[in-house]
Amino acid sequence: MTESQSGGLSQPAVTLSTAQKTVQVALGARSYDILIGTGLIDGAGKAIAALGDGMRVAVITDETVARLHLDPLMAGLADAGIAAVSLVLPAGEKTKSFEALMQVVDHVLAARLERGDAVVALGGGVIGDLSGFAAGIVRRGMRFIQVPTSLLAQVDSSVGGKTGINTSHGKNLVGVFHQPDLVIADTKVLDTLSDREFRAGYAEVAKYGLIDRPDFFAWLEANWRGIFSGGPERAEAIAVSCRAKAEVVAADEREAGRRALLNLGHTFGHALEAATQYDGQRLVHGEGVAIGMVLAHEFSSHMNLASRDDAARVQRHLAEVGLPTRLGDIAGALPPTDVLLDHIAQDKKVRRGALTFILTHGIGQAFIADDVPGAEVHRFLEERRSP
Amino acid sequence: MTESQSGGLSQPAVTLSTAQKTVQVALGARSYDILIGTGLIDGAGKAIAALGDGMRVAVITDETVARLHLDPLMAGLADAGIAAVSLVLPAGEKTKSFEALMQVVDHVLAARLERGDAVVALGGGVIGDLSGFAAGIVRRGMRFIQVPTSLLAQVDSSVGGKTGINTSHGKNLVGVFHQPDLVIADTKVLDTLSDREFRAGYAEVAKYGLIDRPDFFAWLEANWRGIFSGGPERAEAIAVSCRAKAEVVAADEREAGRRALLNLGHTFGHALEAATQYDGQRLVHGEGVAIGMVLAHEFSSHMNLASRDDAARVQRHLAEVGLPTRLGDIAGALPPTDVLLDHIAQDKKVRRGALTFILTHGIGQAFIADDVPGAEVHRFLEERRSP
Numbered sequence: 217m218t219e220s221q222s223g224g225l226s227q228p229a230v231t232l233s234t235a236q237k238t239v240q241v242a243l244g245a246r247s248y249d250i251l252i253g254t255g256l257i258d259g260a261g262k263a264i265a266a267l268g269d270g271m272r273v274a275v276i277t278d279e280t281v282a283r284l285h286l287d288p289l290m291a292g293l294a295d296a297g298i299a300a301v302s303l304v305l306p307a308g309e310k311t312k313s314f315e316a317l318m319q320v321v322d323h324v325l326a327a328r329l330e331r332g333d334a335v336v337a338l339g340g341g342v343i344g345d346l347s348g349f350a351a352g353i354v355r356r357g358m359r360f361i362q363v364p365t366s367l368l369a370q371v372d373s374s375v376g377g378k379t380g381i382n383t384s385h386g387k388n389l390v391g392v393f394h395q396p397d398l399v400i401a402d403t404k405v406l407d408t409l410s411d412r413e414f415r416a417g418y419a420e421v422a423k424y425g426l427i428d429r430p431d432f433f434a435w436l437e438a439n440w441r442g443i444f445s446g447g448p449e450r451a452e453a454i455a456v457s458c459r460a461k462a463e464v465v466a467a468d469e470r471e472a473g474r475r476a477l478l479n480l481g482h483t484f485g486h487a488l489e490a491a492t493q494y495d496g497q498r499l500v501h502g503e504g505v506a507i508g509m510v511l512a513h514e515f516s517s518h519m520n521l522a523s524r525d526d527a528a529r530v531q532r533h534l535a536e537v538g539l540p541t542r543l544g545d546i547a548g549a550l551p552p553t554d555v556l557l558d559h560i561a562q563d564k565k566v567r568r569g570a571l572t573f574i575l576t577h578g579i580g581q582a583f584i585a586d587d588v589p590g591a592e593v594h595r596f597l598e599e600r601r602s603p
Numbered sequence: 604m605t606e607s608q609s610g611g612l613s614q615p616a617v618t619l620s621t622a623q624k625t626v627q628v629a630l631g632a633r634s635y636d637i638l639i640g641t642g643l644i645d646g647a648g649k650a651i652a653a654l655g656d657g658m659r660v661a662v663i664t665d666e667t668v669a670r671l672h673l674d675p676l677m678a679g680l681a682d683a684g685i686a687a688v689s690l691v692l693p694a695g696e697k698t699k700s701f702e703a704l705m706q707v708v709d710h711v712l713a714a715r716l717e718r719g720d721a722v723v724a725l726g727g728g729v730i731g732d733l734s735g736f737a738a739g740i741v742r743r744g745m746r747f748i749q750v751p752t753s754l755l756a757q758v759d760s761s762v763g764g765k766t767g768i769n770t771s772h773g774k775n776l777v778g779v780f781h782q783p784d785l786v787i788a789d790t791k792v793l794d795t796l797s798d799r800e801f802r803a804g805y806a807e808v809a810k811y812g813l814i815d816r817p818d819f820f821a822w823l824e825a826n827w828r829g830i831f832s833g834g835p836e837r838a839e840a841i842a843v844s845c846r847a848k849a850e851v852v853a854a855d856e857r858e859a860g861r862r863a864l865l866n867l868g869h870t871f872g873h874a875l876e877a878a879t880q881y882d883g884q885r886l887v888h889g890e891g892v893a894i895g896m897v898l899a900h901e902f903s904s905h906m907n908l909a910s911r912d913d914a915a916r917v918q919r920h921l922a923e924v925g926l927p928t929r930l931g932d933i934a935g936a937l938p939p940t941d942v943l944l945d946h947i948a949q950d951k952k953v954r955r956g957a958l959t960f961i962l963t964h965g966i967g968q969a970f971i972a973d974d975v976p977g978a979e980v981h982r983f984l985e986e987r988r989s990p
Contacts, residue, residue, distance in 0.1 A: 318701050325772040328948075353740075356767065356778050357857075380743065385712040391743050392779055470744075561715075 352394030367417025416502025430580030739781030754804025803889025817967030
């Protein structure tokens, strides 16, 4: 496919093909491949076996995913001669807890897996973040394989090595950087997602366009229906997203600088998730990011950094695919703005008390803004809340 | 001081001086200093302040150490303008648990410390391993400072970045590699240790001689009394030990190869600790290592790899300083040999089911032995248990 890395090129951002795609995350000795294609779970055992002889694995998944995809994965592992155990956890964000982490760690140790063996995450972001954290701390680091089954996980959380759990102090405040050895993204399994879940993942796809790929964003505006309906656009959009993330991760594995751009929409989004007690009925992560991205563009316009038109265009596209884009789109009451700001300040992207946001000069022109005045954010949010 | 890195040199292994010593652990961007000297805790605040402006810290310690050393440390931090909170945990190996980890993490998050702030471990190996683990996972890695107050921690656990906790499956099976930013080893605080605890730490000092510094081992045989009584030999022995460990860590941070030599005596030792349920009344870590080192030398002799005389010399010296050196020196009954082997096989140094031991060709000539036959180890242990 055609690369679409620099913003203003006139050639098409994306060309279509139906073959399996491979995106490499270049991290020296820790480089790994992301395999993207239809029906890959059936052959996952073979792909995993290729990583090393005699490997054993512990598959971690949740109840929802287990019903749909665990049997074919386990069958493929058995066919490939890989000894495997599995652990099925409750579905949902509450599973990203210390308690579940202890359960996974205990399961892996009880199976006597060694450093060269692997933890396999079969599921969405919750299972991936939790299992990756466990793989990162058992024996101070075991092999780790991601088999993401949600769009969000395929384009975002399964790539880049961030792992973690939530605590009462906030989301993802505890974790490690632990890169996977392989990511297997089966685009066919996304057909089993609810519309709402698919849309939530799409917010992260759009994000890559908004950060630094304006052509990709324009392509998404024209082609999003094919992505949602499972046309060839789906694998292409996932590959472009993975490549976008892989580039940023390769340049800045530990989030010392540029990687922070991936947090576009996330500072507001995380605060909204915290403010709704991570209640997935009210708001899921990608929805928080969608609202957060609109807020980031509108706040940038409020600060005279970007045009109102770009903010409106972002809002329009995300609303068109069915994502929430306004604070008022969240069911139920939100806490006072002071409490929202408090959640923002606890967000781990804080540096020495100053508020750091990802702001933008327009679509595809995001940048890291340090020392954003809290009072301005407060005023801006108050405005957004009045009817 | 004179380096004593290669085995058979004829110059003295160690020369004495009373000044503060600095040993650097060379790890590129993550390099750090170990400060060694008398009364350093009083000035620790100043040394920590030198790491960066506006840093805040959470001091983690235990009840025993808090009574003796927390006040001067906190006073020094306050004098240096460093905002600090502290958490005092129960003393003892049981504190290396998931529950205590959660407590430390919660304490650090509740204080709203950021990535550039630091967790300070004031205590022995338990507090250091636990606090370092917490520092490694809060916000996916915060600054970490070790103020080790036991001999064991000063010469071993505070250097090298290994952190972790125990689980029902074994010791240190869960943790991360997380290097400290500074280690402050106050040799004066060791006067507050019990004889038993000091001796246990001494086992790790002797280990550096046994691995690859035969001159240092000979110097210890002649000078150990000065180390125990607090003479200038003490700081010298600690500096040689830290330098020995720093070299190995710099060459092999993640224990892919040579670093495994530091486990001399530890495979047997950990199995004995597990077999005695980590009951510090019966066996503390350094005592397990002492017995383990004697067993490693005797097993090497049993396998015709080393002379009986060297094994006897090791046993004689460790017994002379008052360390246990025989299985029979452990109070109470040990489980059957099969169970001991089981503990050995769960030890994390296992590779693909084969038993890996650190064996030796003689004093100062340790090496990594893969594929040690379990049946030989079983026979050897059975012999050692018969009266």
